[in-house]
Amino acid sequence: MSVARSPFPKDQLLCSICQHVFTDPVSTPCGHNFCKNCISEHWDINVPCKCPNCKKRFKRRPVLQVNSLISEIVSRIKESAQQRASSSSEQQAANPREVPCDICTGTKLKALKSCLVCLVSYCETHLQPHLTVSGLKRHQLIDPVENLEGRMCMKHDKLLELFCKDDQTCVCMLCTISDHKQHEVVPLKEECEGRKAELEETEAELQQMIQQRQLKIEEIKQSVKVSKENADREIARGVQVLTRLRDAIERKQAEAIKVITSKHTLIEKQAEGFIKELEQELCELKKKSAELEQLSLSEDHLRLLQNLQSLKAAPPTKDWTEVRVRSPSYEGNMRSASAPLVEMLIIELKKLLPKTELRTAQQSAVDVTLDPDTAHCQLLLSGDGEQVCHPKYGDFEKKLPDNPKRFSTGLCVVGKQVISTGRFYFEVQVKGKTQWVIGVAKESINRKGLLYIDPQNGYWTLGLRKENKYYAPACRLNSKSQPEKVGVFVDYEEGLVLFYDVDAANLIHAFTGCSFTERLLPFFCPSSNQAGKNSAPLIICPVNRTT
Structure with missing residues (x-):
């Protein structure tokens, strides 16, 4: 019913x-x-x-x-x-995320509305009186919410429908004439509209942060992928090189052993021939000795005299006085076999040097300028700080204040840019010069007196000497070409300093396993003028990242 x-x-x-x-x-x-x-x-x-x-x-x-x-x-x-509720598709039991009807007994149905006057949530069936009874129609209904008691003022037992801006709290109508009488009070809806605008800004910021972190995750994943590819490539290259070295060592070892064994075999055969001849002669002599002994014991005087002359004659033998079995020299056979391996080892090890491709290195390019406060007083720097040379004596004179940063003896200058982390790359034109030194150096290097340019003293450099020989400290390099532009790449964390022939895109030399513990600076030494033969300047060039 x-x-x-x-x-x-x-x-x-x-x-x-x-x-x-x-x-x-x-x-x-x-x-x-x-x-x-x-x-x-x-x-x-x-x-x-x-x-x-x-x-x-x-x-x-x-x-x-x-x-x-x-x-x-x-x-x-x-x-x-209850029957209508169970047969209606819209009437469903409230799940844990939904507000249940407060009136339902047994299975709690999903609330359709909440009454701010009754402080009760109703399903569709129990909501009917609020939709039909005149006294209940005046009650304020809202979408179902939990904790309706929390919407009431605990002091006045009235609905919280206003917001106090001064105290930043929700209040009822009676609060505005008591505790919050002199405060700025606005309807909740008005305050919510302003707060929603703030929420939209916050949401936009959160979305941006989410996007940034998603991009960072992809960046990290890509870095891991690139690292894996580089690791696999390096392992494959290392295994290939070391396998060739192992095969070459085994092959050269077998060849050396064969040569030595062949020499010894010839000696054995020669000795065997000598021993065989000696044993034959020894047998004849022993036989003759036995006959003589037997004859000397004979009582037959006639036989003794008749055979004496023939037995006294010595059997034909060889003069063994000068005969020697001389052991051949085995020394040097292993060394001779190993000599090609040394050269091969050097070639193969060069292949294993950490080699950053020039195109990749150029992506870390930094604009470098020379620091005039560090330049030797005889050096001439361009106004833009990108060129340095040593003019002829007498053609250029300047008096500069001495300071701890200025080189007093070495014709050197350093760049303004500091290398303390990450990767760093710059290019220098050396065309037309007969001597120069470029690279990087510790910021704390001694700039007074004689300079000892090597890694132990804080320099990682490449240079050209008078005899057109390229050199790094404790190492002379065989460069088939003479680069006109040299690229310098530094990976601070990996401890790498690499030098490139930019035009040929070839690696000239690499310092590996460096342990950088302080800041580095670009280092330049144009060397002396040499009566005009070395007057061309060192020029810091803009980097073309697409080459």
């Missing part, structure tokens, strides 16, 4: 105290009906007992009688409502 079919008007099926459909309806002696719990709680508070509807006063607290008819009607209404 539905509410529409019941013999009672809709209002008569609602408890006048809680304004909900009756629960355990009971009747008072005056004939009015209430929820048993509602009227009991009402009389517990209000003494003497009166009917909430007609205000009739009772001398004694009446004994409440169950209204069987209304109980049956309400029971059928609730049963019918």
Whole structure:
């Protein structure tokens, strides 16, 4: 039975105290009906007992009688409502993320609305009185929310519908005439609109941060991928080189052993021939000796005399006085076999040197300029700080204040740019010069007196000498070509300093395994003028990253 079919008007099926459909309806002696719990709680508070509807006063607290008819009607209404709820696709049991109906018993259905007056959330069925009963229609309904009690002012028991900007808190209407009387108060909706604008900005910032981190994740993944590819490539190259070296060593070892063994075999055969001849002669001599001994013991005088001359003659033998079995010289055979391996080892090891491709190195290009405060007083620097040379004596004179940073003896200058982390690359034109030195140096190098340019003293450089020989400290390089432009690459963390012939895109030399513990500076030495033969300047060139 539905509410529409019941013999009672809709209002008569609602408890006048809680304004909900009756629960355990009971009747008072005056004939009015209430929820048993509602009227009991009402009389517990209000003494003497009166009917909430007609205000009739009772001398004694009446004994409440169950209204069987209304109980049956309400029971059928609730049963019918539950049946409709179970058959309706829109009426679903509330999941943990949804607000449940506060009235449902048993399975809690999903709330459709929450009432800010009743502080109760209703499913579709239990919401019907708020949609049909005139007194309940005036209640404010909102989308279902939890903790409706938290929307009430704890001090005044009124709805929190305003916002105090001074105290940054939600307040009710009574708060505005008491504790927040002189404060700036606005409706919650107005404050929320402003806060939503802030949230949108925050959300945009968060989205940007999310995007940045997603890009960083992809960047890191790509770095790992590149690292794996580089590692696999280096392993393959190393295995290939070392395998060739191993095969060459085994081959040269076998060849050397064969040569030595062949020489010894010839000696053995020669010795065997000598021994064989000696043994034959030894056998003949022993035989002759036995015959002589037997003859000397003979009593036959005639036989002794007849055979004496023939037995006295020595058997034919070889003169062994000068015969020698001389051991051949085995020394140098292994060395001769190993000599090609040394050259091969050098060639193959060069292949294993950490080699950053020029194109990759150029991506780390930095604009380098010379620091005039460090230049030797005889050096001439261009106005843009990108060229340096040593003019002829007498053609250029300048008096400069001495300072700890200036080179006093070496014709040197350093760059302004500091290398303390990451990768660093610059290019220098050396065309037309017969002597020069370029590279990097520690910031703390001694700049006074004689310079000892080597890694032990904080220099990692490449240079050209008079005899057109390229050299690095403790190492002379065989360069088939004479580069006109040299690229200098530094990987601070990896401890690498590489020098390139830019035009040929070839690696000239590499310092590896360097342990950098302080800041580095670009280093330049144009060397002396040499009567005009070395007058061309060192020129710092812009880097073409697409070459």
